[in-house]
Amino acid sequence: MQVSISVKAILVLAGVAVSGFFTSSGQAAWTGASDDSSLDLSVESFGSHEILGEFKRPDPNAGLLQLAFSDDVTQAIVNQIQRGAGECSRLEAVYRLDCLQRVFAQASGAAGRKPDYSAANGELRKLSKTLKGIVGKNQDRKAPKAKLGNKSYRAVSQAALREVNKLASKAIEEATTKLLRSAGNSKKRKVHYTRIANAVNSTKKILRS
Structure with a gap:
């Protein structure tokens, strides 16, 4: 006790x-x-x-870096390319390439900072830069700029148009191939990158019409 x-x-x-x-x-x-x-x-x-x-x-934007592939994001990139190419097709042929390079530049930012789209964004930026360079080397400086909405576009020389479109189509094909290769062995990545690659490749038709 x-x-x-x-x-x-x-x-x-x-x-x-x-x-x-x-x-x-x-x-x-x-x-x-x-x-x-x-x-x-x-x-x-x-x-x-x-x-x-x-x-x-916590950083409110930090979570964006962790997001993976999304059907909505991929579709946003595809839509931007397709709608942009559709608008470019309304211009005279000599102005379309300058319009198209801007479409790819804008599409490269549609996915934001999501890391799974970084390779696709990079290829779209490279393609835009290549097309912009082709326009710069073959620009018709005497031709007025074409306007579509609040945007204006440079003309390439009519005499060089066929060769310009040939070079541009080749650049688009190369970008398409690189996008498909960027998917690697990932089945999920391949699905999304194939959709983007097909949208990119489809823009060649406005250079032939």
Whole structure:
């Protein structure tokens, strides 16, 4: 009986000590954490500052980097290429290539920062740059710029049009091949990259009409 009483006494004393510790030092430490302006959850009174440290708000854009392939994103890229090519086809033939290079440049940004589309974005940017270079080397500087909505486009020389379109078609075919190869052995990647590659390849028809 005497041993039992001693154990109870020890437990009571320990409870009082712990309660006093948290109601004094603990309360003072956590009171400062309620200030949302600083969001500092450090509890230096408990000697655990290095464990909790300073709370930092998460980057709202950080999650975008983790997203994988999406049917909606792939379709957005395809739609932008197809709609853009459709608009370019409304222009005279000498203006279409400058229009088309801009379409690919814009489509390269449709997927944002999603890493699974980085290879596709890169190929679209390269293709746009190649087509832009072809236009620059063969531009008809005497011809007025064509306007479509709030955008304007440069003309290539009528005399060089056939050769220009031939070079552009070759560049488009090469980009299509590279997009398909970029899929690697991933079946899921292949599905999405094939859709993008087909959209890119389909734009050649506006250079032949």
